[in-house]
Amino acid sequence: MNGFGNVSGARGLTALSGSESPPSPGSEPGTVDMMVNMGPQHPATHGVFRMELRVDGERVLDLVPHIGYLHRGSEKLCEHELYSQIITLFDRLDYVSNFNNELVLVTAVEKLMSVEPPPRAELIRIIMCEFNRIASHLLFYGTFAIDMGAMTPVLYNFRDREKVQALFESVSGARMMHNYFRVGGVKQDVDADFAARALTLCDDLERGVDDSDRLLSENAIFIERTSGIGVISGEAALDWGLSGPVLRASGVPYDVRVEEPYSRYAELDFGVPVGSAGDCWDRFYVRILEARESIGIIRQAIALMEPGETMARVRQIARPPAGEVYAHCENPRGDLGVYIVSDGGERPYRLKVRPPSFCNLQALRDLTVGHYIADAVVILGTLDIVLGEVDR
Amino acid sequence: MLNTLKGLGVTLRGALRPKVTAEYPKEHLPLDERFMGFPALTWDSARVEPFCTGCMVCVRYCPTQCMTAQMTDNPKFTEGVSHRKKIIESFEINLGRCILCGICVDVCNFDAIEMSHEHERSERLRNANRVDLPTLLEMGKTYQAKVGWKQAKSNAPSPNERETAKAAAKSAKALAGDGPESGDQTGAVDGGDQV
Incomplete structure (x- = not known):
C-alpha cells in the first residue's frame, strides 16, 4: 500500500x-x-x-x-579489517547467537582458501553453535512470554541461559563476544572435563525447555493470544524469502543443515520440526522442538569427539586467493549467508551479509495488518529479530 | 484448569531449586581460568623487566586501535643481564575502547601480553581508563601470581641459544621439506608472517 x-x-x-x-x-x-x-x-x-x-x-x-537505529556500518568496516579481526565484528551482528555468526564467516573463508579444519575442531564448533541455538531460543521463549504479559518464564529461561554462558566462558573466555573460532579451527582445545560438563548441561537444558513448554504451550491464555494470529502460508513465506523457524512453522521443511550440510552436520542424525498453520503458536512451538533436536545433536557430537588437533596448518593471518565465495549456515533466526569478494589480500574487497532477521522482517506488514495493536507486539515477537543483525 | 496446575507445578519446583545468582557488589561468582578480562603486560621476574619488547604487533593487529607502544634500547642488554636488545618504554591501553577480543594475546610472540582477570575498572571520566605501563605491569603481576602463570610460547633463549635454535629449525625444515616450523618464532618480529 x-x-x-x-x-x-x-x-x-x-x-x-x-x-x-x-x-x-x-x-x-x-x-x-x-x-x-x-x-x-x-x-x-x-x-x-x-x-x-x-x-x-x-x-x-x-x-x-x-530500521537503521543500530546501523554501525559493519559491512564497510569489514573491508578495512583482517579476516581475524572480522570475527569480532561478526560476534556483534546477531549478539545472542555469536558462535553461529562466527561459524558462517570462518566457513566462508575456509571455503575460499580450501582449508579443511580438523574433525575435532568441527565438532567443538557444532557443539558450541547448538548450545548457542538453545540459549537463543531460551531467550526467545522468555521475551515472547513477556510480550504477552507473562512475567514468570523469562526468569527460568535466563537461569538456564546463564548456565550455557558459564560453559561458554570456560571454553572461550567470554560469555558473549567470544572470538573463539578461527579460520582453520578454534582458538584452543576444550578442557578435559568439557564433555562431562556439556552432558550435564544438556540434561539441565532439557528440563529448562520442558519447563517453558509446560508453562506456555498449553496455557489457555497463551493459546488464545497466539493461535490464528499472524498466519502466513508456506508459499507466501517462501515468496517473502523467510527462513529459519519462521519458514518451518509454515510447513516448509527447509533447513540449511539438511539441504546443504556444512561442517559435519551430514554425520549427525536430527529431525527438522515443521509447523502446519504458520501462526504465532506454530512459530513458538517449532522453536521448542528445535531446541530439543539441538540437545540431541550435542549428545551425538560429544560421542563422536576424539582427541586430536584443533587447528589446521594455516597462516595466522589468513590471506585467501582472489575470488568470490558465498557460504550460509542455519542460525537460530534463519539462513545467515555471507558473500566475500577477495582480491587476494589480507582484507576482503567486499563483504555482504544476508541477515535472516532483516529478511524475516519483510513479512511483518503482511502478517500484522488486520490484527489488533496488542497482536502486533506478539507477531513481532515471533519473528524474533535481533536489531544488531537487521541494521548491521 | 489442568494447564494452570501444570504451570504452578513448574513454579513450585523452581522455588525449591538452589539459588543461582549472587548479590554482586557484596558477593562475587568465581571466575573461570580462561576468563578474559582486560589485557595486562606480564613481568619477567628472572630478569626483572617486562617480557614486552615493544615490537608493536599487538598495536597493529588490535581491531579497535586501543593501544600505543614505544620501544627503547635495553640498558640491561649492554650490561649482559638480559637477552632483550629492545625493551618497552611506554605502553598505553585505552580500556574504554578495548573489546576484550584477545587478538593481542594471539599475535604476541613473547607472551608479553595476557588477558588478565581484571574486570572492575569503572571510572567517572570518559578517558580515565587509559592505563599506562606501570598499571599494566601491576595488573599483569597480580594475574601471574593468581593463576601461577608460565611462559608458554618461547623459552626466552639467550642470543646464543637463539642462533642454535634457528639453525636446528632450519635443518629440521630442510629434512621435513615442510612449511616453517612453529618453533621458529623467537627470531621473527612480525606475527603476521608465521604459520
Whole structure:
C-alpha cells in the first residue's frame, strides 16, 4: 500500500505530534484513522526498532517499519579489517547467537582458501553453535512470554541461559563476544572435563525447555493470544524469502543443515520440526522442538569427539586467493549467508551479509495488518529479530 | 484448569531449586581460568623487566586501535643481564575502547601480553581508563601470581641459544621439506608472517 518513500517527512511528523489523519476507505463513518508510533524505545520491539502503525480503533490498517537505529556500518568496516579481526565484528551482528555468526564467516573463508579444519575442531564448533541455538531460543521463549504479559518464564529461561554462558566462558573466555573460532579451527582445545560438563548441561537444558513448554504451550491464555494470529502460508513465506523457524512453522521443511550440510552436520542424525498453520503458536512451538533436536545433536557430537588437533596448518593471518565465495549456515533466526569478494589480500574487497532477521522482517506488514495493536507486539515477537543483525 | 496446575507445578519446583545468582557488589561468582578480562603486560621476574619488547604487533593487529607502544634500547642488554636488545618504554591501553577480543594475546610472540582477570575498572571520566605501563605491569603481576602463570610460547633463549635454535629449525625444515616450523618464532618480529 505505502512504500517507504511515502512515510517520512510530513506523515512521520503528524504521527509524532499525535494528530489524526483523514479516515481510510474501509473505516466506519464518523471515525478517523490514527497514527501510532511504536518504538524505537519500546520494550516489545526488542531493540531499537520503530513501527509506524495506522490504526482504526484497535485494528492495525497499515504498518511501516523503520530500521537503521543500530546501523554501525559493519559491512564497510569489514573491508578495512583482517579476516581475524572480522570475527569480532561478526560476534556483534546477531549478539545472542555469536558462535553461529562466527561459524558462517570462518566457513566462508575456509571455503575460499580450501582449508579443511580438523574433525575435532568441527565438532567443538557444532557443539558450541547448538548450545548457542538453545540459549537463543531460551531467550526467545522468555521475551515472547513477556510480550504477552507473562512475567514468570523469562526468569527460568535466563537461569538456564546463564548456565550455557558459564560453559561458554570456560571454553572461550567470554560469555558473549567470544572470538573463539578461527579460520582453520578454534582458538584452543576444550578442557578435559568439557564433555562431562556439556552432558550435564544438556540434561539441565532439557528440563529448562520442558519447563517453558509446560508453562506456555498449553496455557489457555497463551493459546488464545497466539493461535490464528499472524498466519502466513508456506508459499507466501517462501515468496517473502523467510527462513529459519519462521519458514518451518509454515510447513516448509527447509533447513540449511539438511539441504546443504556444512561442517559435519551430514554425520549427525536430527529431525527438522515443521509447523502446519504458520501462526504465532506454530512459530513458538517449532522453536521448542528445535531446541530439543539441538540437545540431541550435542549428545551425538560429544560421542563422536576424539582427541586430536584443533587447528589446521594455516597462516595466522589468513590471506585467501582472489575470488568470490558465498557460504550460509542455519542460525537460530534463519539462513545467515555471507558473500566475500577477495582480491587476494589480507582484507576482503567486499563483504555482504544476508541477515535472516532483516529478511524475516519483510513479512511483518503482511502478517500484522488486520490484527489488533496488542497482536502486533506478539507477531513481532515471533519473528524474533535481533536489531544488531537487521541494521548491521 | 489442568494447564494452570501444570504451570504452578513448574513454579513450585523452581522455588525449591538452589539459588543461582549472587548479590554482586557484596558477593562475587568465581571466575573461570580462561576468563578474559582486560589485557595486562606480564613481568619477567628472572630478569626483572617486562617480557614486552615493544615490537608493536599487538598495536597493529588490535581491531579497535586501543593501544600505543614505544620501544627503547635495553640498558640491561649492554650490561649482559638480559637477552632483550629492545625493551618497552611506554605502553598505553585505552580500556574504554578495548573489546576484550584477545587478538593481542594471539599475535604476541613473547607472551608479553595476557588477558588478565581484571574486570572492575569503572571510572567517572570518559578517558580515565587509559592505563599506562606501570598499571599494566601491576595488573599483569597480580594475574601471574593468581593463576601461577608460565611462559608458554618461547623459552626466552639467550642470543646464543637463539642462533642454535634457528639453525636446528632450519635443518629440521630442510629434512621435513615442510612449511616453517612453529618453533621458529623467537627470531621473527612480525606475527603476521608465521604459520
